[in-house]
Amino acid sequence: MRNDCIFNLLNIMIIISKWIVLLFGSFIIFVGFLMLLTPNKARAVLRKAGSTNFINYAEITIRIIPAVALILYSDYSKFALPFKIFGFFMLFTSLVLYFIPRKTHHSFSIKSADMLKPIYFQLISPFALLLGVLIIYNTF
Numbered sequence: 394m395r396n397d398c399i400f401n402l403l404n405i406m407i408i409i410s411k412w413i414v415l416l417f418g419s420f421i422i423f424v425g426f427l428m429l430l431t432p433n434k435a436r437a438v439l440r441k442a443g444s445t446n447f448i449n450y451a452e453i454t455i456r457i458i459p460a461v462a463l464i465l466y467s468d469y470s471k472f473a474l475p476f477k478i479f480g481f482f483m484l485f486t487s488l489v490l491y492f493i494p495r496k497t498h499h500s501f502s503i504k505s506a507d508m509l510k511p512i513y514f515q516l517i518s519p520f521a522l523l524l525g526v527l528i529i530y531n532t533f
Contacts, residue, residue, distance in 0.1 A: 406465060407465065407466060407469060409462075410461075410462040410463075410465040410466040411462075411466050411469070411532060413458060413459055413462035414459065414462050414463055414466050414470075414528060414532050415529060415532055416459075417459035417462065417463075417528060418525045418526070418527075418528030418529035418532065419525065419529070420525070421521055421522075421524050421525030421528060422521070422522055422525030422526065422529075423525075424521050424525075425518045425519070425520075425521030425522035425523075425524075425525060426518070426522070428514040428515065428517065428518035428521060429514075429515055429518035429519075429522075432511035432512070432513075432514035432515050432518075433511050435514050436506050436509065436511060436514060437506075439502055439505060439506040439509070440502060440503055440506040441502070442498065442499065442502035443495050443496070443497075443498030443499035443500075443501075443502055444499050444502075445495075446495060449495045449498060449499070450491075453487050453490045453491055454487075456483060456486075456487045457483075457484060457487045457488075459480075459483065460480050460481075460483035460484040460487060461480070461484065462480070463476050463477070463479055463480030463483065464476075464477055464480035464481060464484065466532070467480060470531045470532060471530070471531045471533075472531050475531075476531060
């Protein structure tokens with residue numbers, strides 16, 4: 394009986410992970426369109442990364458959710474290894490960001506936003522769109 398409960402819990406975790414990954418892929422597609430259609434708004438959002446304690450730690454913590462979902466769901470995806478690597482990369486970079494001072498993170502985001510002119514956001518937006526589509530495709 395106990396094994397059935399553990400098995401059911403694992404199945405629920407996998408289903409939840411799948412939906413989180415699908416939402417993450419959809420979010421990446423949304424960001425790709427944001428970058429393409431309103432690059433100045435995308436640039437403004439980038440400038441806010443790490444700007445306050447709340448934004449900094451909320452951003453980092455929220456990144457961990459799809460990272461863990463990618464790792465948990467990877468064995469059920471079409472291309473398990475890339476999913477797992479991408480998930481661990483996101484998880485590792487998120488954990489590193491917890492230990493980088495918030496002002497350093499914010500300074501980096503401002504410098505990045507200054508360097509990335511609106512046309513650059515539009516030029517890289519197809520890569521975000523493609524990444525989002527690949528994440529969703531890999532989930533089924």
